[in-house]
Amino acid sequence: MSRKTTYTSSSQQRLLKVLMALFADVVTGVPGTVLAQAAGCSPSAITRDLDNLRTAGLAERDEETGLWRLTPRLPQQAVKVFNAVERAGARYEQARNRYTRNPD
Incomplete structure (x- = not known):
């Protein structure tokens, strides 16, 4: 039986979707637009999420291609x-x- 809680955070759930989407290509990287689609969010939200993942040391941006990948x-x-x-x-x-x- 599933119990509904009030602990679920939409921004944290979105961040987890972004993390899972980053696993799609750990070598080349994934465009921010694809990540935004996967997370169902706006470009500004994905920018904030990716910045938080970069701060946590979990994601990095390839400066040559602009693609994002997991560290x-x-x-x-x-x-x-x-x-x-x-x-x-x-x-x-x-x-x-x-x-x-x-x-x-």
């Missing part, structure tokens, strides 16, 4: 998640092998 900070966290899942999988396999092998 390595968030993708590095994703790598940590994958590594943790791999370690958990290895522990699971060890336990499975321990309990399923034939006794001597």
Whole structure:
């Protein structure tokens, strides 16, 4: 059952949409107009959001192309998640092998 709260902030939700849209191209970058469309906001709102992400060290603007991309900070966290899942999988396999092998 979903419970409605009053904690949801439209500006924070928009910022999260921008972050997710930035994952679309972490190498070349994404135009601000595309990010504004993804977040459903105006160009001035996307400018404020991107400035906040830059201040937080999560996004950067390529001065040559004008495109925005994630800094390595968030993708590095994703790598940590994958590594943790791999370690958990290895522990699971060890336990499975321990309990399923034939006794001597």
